[in-house]
Amino acid sequence: xxxxxxxxxxWRDALHRRVPRPVLRLIARVPAGWWRxxxxxxxxxxxxxxxxxxxxxxxxxxxxxxxxxYAVMSLGLNVVVxxxxxxxxxxxxxxxxxxxxxxxxxxxxxxxAHLHVFVHGVAAQEVGxxxxxxxxxxxxxIICAVAGMLIGLPTLRLRxxxxxxxxxxxxxIIGVVAVNGTQxxxxxxxxxxxxxxxxxxxxxxxxxxxxxxxxLNLRPWYWLILGILxxxxxxxxxxxxxxxGRAWVALREDEVAAVSMGIPLVRTKLLAYSIGAAMGxxxxxxxxxxxxxxxxxxxxxxxxxxxxxxxIIGGLGSIWGALVGGMLLGYINNYIIPDVLNSLPSKFxxxxxxxxxxxxxxxxxxVLVMLVRPQGLLPERRRRMEMTGAIGxxxxxxxxxxxxxxxxxxxx
Amino acid sequence: MEAQTVTxxxxxxxxRPLAILRKYVGxxxxxxxxxxxxxxxxxxxxxxGYQVFVGGHPVVHHDLSRLGFNFADGLSNGAIWALIAxxxxxxYGIIELINFAHGDVFMIGSFTATGLWxxxxxxxxxxAFGVIFGLLATLIVTMIVTGALNVLIERVAYRPxxxxxxxAPLITAVGFSFILQNVxxxxxxxxxxxxxxxxxxxxxxxxxxxxxxxxGYILALAVMIPLVFGLAAxxxxxxxxxxxxxxxxxxxxxxLMGINVNTTIxxxxxxxxxxxxxxGLVYALYETxxxxxxxxxxxxxxxxxxxxxxxxxxxxxxxxxxIIGVIQSISDNRIQGGTWTEAIVFGYLIAIMVLRPRGLLGxxxxxxG
Numbered sequence: 001x002x003x004x005x006x007x008x009x010x011w012r013d014a015l016h017r018r019v020p021r022p023v024l025r026l027i028a029r030v031p032a033g034w035w036r037x038x039x040x041x042x043x044x045x046x047x048x049x050x051x052x053x054x055x056x057x058x059x060x061x062x063x064x065x066x067x068x069x070y071a072v073m074s075l076g077l078n079v080v081v082x083x084x085x086x087x088x089x090x091x092x093x094x095x096x097x098x099x100x101x102x103x104x105x106x107x108x109x110x111x112x113a114h115l116h117v118f119v120h121g122v123a124a125q126e127v128g129x130x131x132x133x134x135x136x137x138x139x140x141x142i143i144c145a146v147a148g149m150l151i152g153l154p155t156l157r158l159r160x161x162x163x164x165x166x167x168x169x170x171x172x173i174i175g176v177v178a179v180n181g182t183q184x185x186x187x188x189x190x191x192x193x194x195x196x197x198x199x200x201x202x203x204x205x206x207x208x209x210x211x212x213x214x215x216l217n218l219r220p221w222y223w224l225i226l227g228i229l230x231x232x233x234x235x236x237x238x239x240x241x242x243x244x245g246r247a248w249v250a251l252r253e254d255e256v257a258a259v260s261m262g263i264p265l266v267r268t269k270l271l272a273y274s275i276g277a278a279m280g281x282x283x284x285x286x287x288x289x290x291x292x293x294x295x296x297x298x299x300x301x302x303x304x305x306x307x308x309x310x311x312i313i314g315g316l317g318s319i320w321g322a323l324v325g326g327m328l329l330g331y332i333n334n335y336i337i338p339d340v341l342n343s344l345p346s347k348f349x350x351x352x353x354x355x356x357x358x359x360x361x362x363x364x365x366x367v368l369v370m371l372v373r374p375q376g377l378l379p380e381r382r383r384r385m386e387m388t389g390a391i392g393x394x395x396x397x398x399x400x401x402x403x404x405x406x407x408x409x410x411x412x
Numbered sequence: 413m414e415a416q417t418v419t420x421x422x423x424x425x426x427x428r429p430l431a432i433l434r435k436y437v438g439x440x441x442x443x444x445x446x447x448x449x450x451x452x453x454x455x456x457x458x459x460x461g462y463q464v465f466v467g468g469h470p471v472v473h474h475d476l477s478r479l480g481f482n483f484a485d486g487l488s489n490g491a492i493w494a495l496i497a498x499x500x501x502x503x504y505g506i507i508e509l510i511n512f513a514h515g516d517v518f519m520i521g522s523f524t525a526t527g528l529w530x531x532x533x534x535x536x537x538x539x540a541f542g543v544i545f546g547l548l549a550t551l552i553v554t555m556i557v558t559g560a561l562n563v564l565i566e567r568v569a570y571r572p573x574x575x576x577x578x579x580a581p582l583i584t585a586v587g588f589s590f591i592l593q594n595v596x597x598x599x600x601x602x603x604x605x606x607x608x609x610x611x612x613x614x615x616x617x618x619x620x621x622x623x624x625x626x627x628g629y630i631l632a633l634a635v636m637i638p639l640v641f642g643l644a645a646x647x648x649x650x651x652x653x654x655x656x657x658x659x660x661x662x663x664x665x666x667x668l669m670g671i672n673v674n675t676t677i678x679x680x681x682x683x684x685x686x687x688x689x690x691x692g693l694v695y696a697l698y699e700t701x702x703x704x705x706x707x708x709x710x711x712x713x714x715x716x717x718x719x720x721x722x723x724x725x726x727x728x729x730x731x732x733x734x735i736i737g738v739i740q741s742i743s744d745n746r747i748q749g750g751t752w753t754e755a756i757v758f759g760y761l762i763a764i765m766v767l768r769p770r771g772l773l774g775x776x777x778x779x780x781g
Contacts, residue, residue, distance in 0.1 A: 087579060089586075154766040160578050161510045165715065166765050169758035172712070176755040183748060301708070305586055312583060352598055360594025366587030367569055370580050374573075 047226055051219040059339055061218040065290065067330025068225045069283050074310035074326030075232050075319065076279025081308065082317035082380070083245060084272035085252030087164040090151065090171025091307050094144045094277045096178050096299040098284020101140035103199035103294035105131045112188045123203040133205035133289065137228070140285040141278035148277025149270045156266055171304055178296035198295030205289055213289075225286055232279050236319045239275070248272055249317075280307075302359050306333070309362050313369050315376025324378055333358060433767060442768050446720075446735055446760070449742050454479050480623035482742045488629035490737020491636035492698065495691035496714035497721070497729035498643065499562075499684030505660045505724035506680045508578070512585035513565055515711015516592035517685055521558040521692020522702045523599055525550050526607045536608050543610055547693070551635075554693050555686040562685025563678050571674065589708070596704030604703040611697050628698040635694050639687060640730055647726065652679055660724065709754070713740065716761040722774020731772060736760075 016024065030038070054061050073095065080088045103109055108128035116124050118132035131139065151170045155163045177184075181193025193199070204213040210220040239245045247268045250258035259265050288294045306329065314325025342354045354361075369376065456462075457479055461472040496518050503511045529535070534546040569584040613628030647653035658666040659676045667673045695710070696702050717736045721728025740757060744750035764771060 085579075087582065154762055158765060158769065161508075161582055162765060162769065164582065165510065165719070166762055168712075169761045169765075173755045173758050173762075176752065176758075180748070180751050180755075183751070302590070305590065308583070308586075316579075356597060356602070357594040359590045360597075363587040363590025363594070367584045367591070370576075370584045370587070371569070371572055374576060374580055 044230065048223070051222050056217045056219060057215065058218075060335065061222065063331055063335035063339075065218060065222050065225055066334045067327045068222070068229050069286050069290070070307070070310060070330040070333075071323050071326030072225070072229050072232050072283040072286075073280050073307050074314065074322045075229075075236050076276045076283070077307050078276075078311045078314075078317065078319065078322035079236065079239065079248075079279070080272050080276035081311055082322065083240065083252070084248040084269060086152075086155070086167075086269065086272060087160070088167045088273075088276070089164045089301075089304050089308065090167035090169070090174070091276075091280055092299050092301065092304040093151065093171045093174040094148065094280030095284040095287065095303060096174050096296075097144050097147055097277075098140040098281030098286075099288035099294045099298070100178070100193065100199075101143050101281065102136050102202055102285040102288035103193070105129050105139055106133070106136050106203040106289070107199055107201055109194065109199045110186075110190055112190060119203065120206040123206075126201075130203055133203075133207075133224075136285055137282050140281040144277040144281030144284075145274035148273040148275075151277075152270050152273035156269055168301070168304070172301060175296070175299045175301070178299050181296070193296060194294070196296050198293040198297075200293045202288060202292055202294065204292075221290055225290075228282055228286060232282070233319070233323070235275075235279075236322075240319060244268065244271060305366075306359075306362060309366050313365060313376055315379040318376065318378050318380040321376050321378035321380070325376070328377075329362070332361075337361070438768065439772060442764065442772060445763060446739070449739055450479060450482075453482075453742060453746060475622070477622040478745075479742075480621070482745055483738055484620075484623055484625060484629055485745075486738030486741030487734050488626075488632040488698070488737070489741060490717075490734035491632040492691045492695050492733075493710070493714045493717050493736055494730040494733025495636055495639065495687045495694070496710055497717040497733045498640070498726055499688050500711075500715050500718040501721070501723055501726060501729040502656075502680050502684045504718070506656065506663075506677055507570070507574075507581075509570065509581050509585065510715065511681075511684070512582070512711070513569075513588040513592055514562075514684065514688060515707040515709075515714065516589050516596070517558050517562050517565070517707070518688040518692050518695070518710055518714075519596055519702075519704060519707030520561060520592060521554050521689035522696045522706065523596055523692075523704075524557045524689070525554045525693040526696050526702055528553055529608065529610070534608070534610060536610070538610070547610070547697075551690060551693050554689040556689075558689030558692065559682040559686040562681040562688070566678060566681040571677075589711075593704055593708065596707070600702065600704060602704065604701045606701040607696055609700045613698050613700060632694050632698055635690055636730075639690055640726075643683065643687070644726060646683075652676070656680055713757055716757055716764075719761060719769075720764055720771050722771030725771070725774050728771055728773035 050064075051061060054064075073091070076094070077088065077091050080086050080091075106123075106129075108126045110129050111127045113129050114127060115129045115131075117130070117135060119130045123130045151167060155166045158166065178193050179195050182191045182195040182197075184192040186192060205220075205224060206213070207220070207224070210223055211217055213220045213224075247258070247263045250261070250263055251265065251268055255265070287298075291298075307326075310325035310329045311322050312325070313329065314323070315321030337354050337358050344354055345352050454476060457476060458474055461474040462478050463470050463472055465471070496514065499514045499517075500511060503509060503514070528550045529546070532546045532549060534543060534550075538546065565588050569588050570581045573580040573584065611627050611631060613626060613631065615627055616624040617627055617630060618625055647656060655666065655671045655676045656679065658669065658671055659673055663673050666676070691710075695706070713736055714733065717732035718729045719732070720735060721730070721732030736757060739760065740753055743753040743756050747753070747756070
């Protein structure tokens with residue numbers, strides 16, 4: 001870190017020598033708070049033009065799209081686990097519900113119904129319910145928010161690993177319902193889900209100006225999920241700095257103290273569940289459209305852990321950590337393991353492919369991160385203080401308390 | 413931070429309807445909920461009856477022997493869950509950690525046991541004497557292997573995190589669960605593998621009022637009962653067992669009294685792992701197939717059993733295991749070809765967590781409130 005800073009300083013000095021004076025003066029006039037905005041703007045612009053550097057249907061583009069969609073889920077789970085400290089092991093439930101929102105409201109699956117709202121092309125002629133993709137996203141968010149609240153209700157009085165088990169059980173139940181949905185009849189020959197066969201003829205999103213969404217041209221997909229990511233990021237940042245965000249942190253740190261200071265426990269916790277769930281649902285709906293199928297087999301327990309691994313590797317409670325963790329594991333899962341390193345074991349004379357053991361690799365990463373760097377790659381300040389084993393639990397609180405009063409405090 | 417400080421229980425912050433529900437449900441409410449399935453199907457069998465095929469012709473019976481069959485099947489299945497559930501309950505009792513990797517230790521036990529059959533030359537052609545001694549040897553070696561594995565996991569993944577927040581060891585436990593699963597996957601491949609039916613587990617030994625008792629049933633109970641009694645005696649009578657109970661009650665005070673807490677925790681993991689290994693052998697003999705994913709499902713069912721009985725309580729874990737076994741057997745046999753079994757078991761898990769977190773026999777724990 002120190003070397004990096006020295007390097008940056010060197011570059012800055014070099015720049016100073018070369019850049020003409022008036023430009024420097026202009027730069028100096030930019031108010032301090034604006035640098036952050038300019039940086040964010042630059043990132044967004046880079047994000048938008050990025051796909052022009054790669055071919056329209058390259059494997060890397062595909063991996064990037066999936067990685068961004070994972071990052072959206074990771075940000076959602078970060079609200080529940082990171083901000084509010086409620087360990088949710090059934091996050092796959094919201095992936096499933098989001099994807100099924102697309103399956104229900106954007107395909108010919110409910111073939112007795114006829115409803116078309118702002119749809120374009122083939123979808124406008126087909127039977128079934130066809131909503132515009134934006135409406136589907138909203139529907140997915142609402143359905144998941146409600147489901148998140150329902151799942152959260154029984155866990156309100158529980159803590160720690162009991163919450164983990166109840167959410168896990170809910171996730172598994174939703175997985176079972178997805179598989180067995182073919183047995184649940186809704187009348188006129190329609191069923192709740194298509195089970196392991198999958199709902200396959202889902203609509204492609206349609207946005208004027210973005211081009212057609214298909215396998216040959218991945219750029220519109222990328223811009224779509226980038227848009228979702230930016231919205232979710234914005235919501236995350238605003239939430240973190242809001243009254244609600246502080247209430248979550250307070251509950252996470254000390255429930256009794258927080259409640260006695262007047263934080264409404266039920267509402268605060270349920271809001272964490274439902275907001276996190278809504279983000280997962282939006283990403284799930286996107287995945288349904290992108291994979292062009294909603295298949296019960298996608299919703300396994302392993303996926304919940306996969307998303308959890310992103311949040312933890314990135315740094316619990318840290319927005320940028322969740323983003324980086326999501327992107328990183330997305331690339332590892334969809335690019336590095338299958339495309340780059342897959343044949344590695346065979347080079348050592350071992351008879352298996354790396355894709356077979358990807359969950360083992362993630363498990364190993366989880367253990368490694370917890371043992372070596374429990375605060376994650378980009379830790380949140382408060383977590384870093386807790387997780388560094390050097391100071392014990394009580395000490396950490398003392399340090400925190402003294403830094404809050406002391407004159408030299410608040411230096412992260 | 414909950415790991416060190418004893419957090420007082422929250423007074424009256426639960427949503428009111430839930431609090432009221434809990435107050436009136438209590439232990440007997442849970443008993444009624446658990447008995448609902450067998451009672452419903454018992455009445456159903458007696459009144460509506462059920463169809464059996466005698467020589468190809470459908471005959472309607474009005475008796476309880478189908479339910480009796482469910483019970484026999486369920487209790488023996490439950491014996492396996494009980495052995496695994498004890499591992500969960502012991503570990504939870506002593507360090508308040510849900511050992512997610514435990515189900516996969518059980519799976520490794522199955523794999524080790526079936527692998528040892530090959531080493532010992534046990535096959536379908538082996539005589540009765542050879543099978544019995546071969547299996548005894550397998551049982552001992554498997555228990556040593558899984559016990560050691562469990563101790564190793566504790567040493568690598570949980571002990572360094574003893575003072576970390578509670579989330580940390582839970583996450584490494586999940587991580588190890590995945591690692592073990594993939595070890596199993598590489599070891600025996602990705603699909604269920606059938607193993608020699610050494611005991612002819614499905615052959616009937618005798619009938620109890622029309623209910624056939626298979627060899628597999630007797631095997632499961634014959635392994636479970638002595639092990640459980642041995643364990644109970646060990647915990648209540650031996651010096652090490654007393655150290656375990658002391659550490660479970662208060663690790664800090666136990667340490668001050670000269671108990672080596674780390675050794676005691678290792679011992680707990682050893683015992684849990686050994687029982688899981690025994691369960692693995694019984695499972696392989698009983699189901700005659702092994703699969704790398706068997707541990708995940710078994711682990712969740714056994715955990716449900718441990719919670720149902722009251723986590724931290726060995727008798728409760730056995731009771732919970734047997735009850736879950738029966739519920740599972742009824743559901744497999746009667747409800748949509750068993751496709752909903754998992755959902756039913758987890759439904760019970762959630763209901764117990766919400767209405768009576770301390771389970772049937774458990775005391776009030778700090779976590780459960």
